[in-house]
Amino acid sequence: xxxxxxxxxxxxxxxxxxxxxxxxxxxxxxxxxxxxxxxxxxxxxxxxxxxxxxxxxxxxxxxxxxxxxxxxxxxxxxxxxxxxxxxxxxxxxxxxxxxxxxxxxxxxxxxxxxx
Amino acid sequence: xxxxxxxxxxxxxxxxxxxxxxxxxxxxxxxxxxxxxxxxxxxxxxxxxxxxxxxxxxxxxxxxxxxxxxxxxxxxxxxxxxxxxxxxxxxxxxxxxxxxxxxxxxxxxxxxxxxxxx
Numbered sequence: 147x148x149x150x151x152x153x154x155x156x157x158x159x160x161x162x163x164x165x166x167x168x169x170x171x172x173x174x175x176x177x178x179x180x181x182x183x184x185x186x187x188x189x190x191x192x193x194x195x196x197x198x199x200x201x202x203x204x205x206x207x208x209x210x211x212x213x214x215x216x217x218x219x220x221x222x223x224x225x226x227x228x229x230x231x232x233x234x235x236x237x238x239x240x241x242x243x244x245x246x247x248x249x250x251x252x253x254x255x256x257x258x259x260x261x
Numbered sequence: 262x263x264x265x266x267x268x269x270x271x272x273x274x275x276x277x278x279x280x281x282x283x284x285x286x287x288x289x290x291x292x293x294x295x296x297x298x299x300x301x302x303x304x305x306x307x308x309x310x311x312x313x314x315x316x317x318x319x320x321x322x323x324x325x326x327x328x329x330x331x332x333x334x335x336x337x338x339x340x341x342x343x344x345x346x347x348x349x350x351x352x353x354x355x356x357x358x359x360x361x362x363x364x365x366x367x368x369x370x371x372x373x374x375x376x377x378x379x
Contacts, residue, residue, distance in 0.1 A: 188369030
């Protein structure tokens with residue numbers, strides 16, 4: 147079974163530029179999550195989708211971050227404009243359902259460096 | 262608000278010796294608890310979870326964890342560590358759904374780096 151796919155793996159941009167990340171979850175998984183992992187910290191949830199609807203985006207900085215999951219499968223996360231403090235690894239995860247006991251499976255992440 | 266504490270930034274252990282990675286949590290009501298491992302330049306890999314029932318949970322790669330409600334702990338253990346166990350370990354907690362205010366988020370600790378020396 148293929149795992150969660152993410153691209154690109156690495157991205158370096160200047161501050162105030164825009165950037166987009168792509169995620170393809172495990173086939174059949176209805177729930178998709180985007181996390182931000184700053185160096186030396188645990189992942190922090192940015193947004194959770196159930197199919198193509200948003201379940202939780204309370205920790206998403208909506209003035210600069212946006213995310214979509216148009217057909218309930220792939221998802222993109224965008225940052226516009228980027229700030230220095232956005233330098234982090236962006237992890238995508240998926241789970242079969244959205245239940246509290248469901249295991250989340252993570253992709254390899256995209257390492258973003260903002261200069 | 263729910264939180265997870267991993268009090269040790271790094272744990273050093275000799276190969277073949279027992280490995281313990283500590284985790285304590287704070288949550289309103291009963292918790293669901295998870296352990297993940299992260300190797301360099303890779304995403305998090307699921308090791309095990311506690312939902313209900315037996316306090317001792319067995320997981321992947323010979324790891325196990327013991328849920329202790331009175332001490333609000335969920336320590337990860339392995340009887341005999343391997344050099345290949347060297348990685349970053351994360352504990353995470355989620356509140357059971359009847360506690361609406363706690364939300365649905367999986368909250369992670371800051372991680373513990375494990376170094377197993379030959």
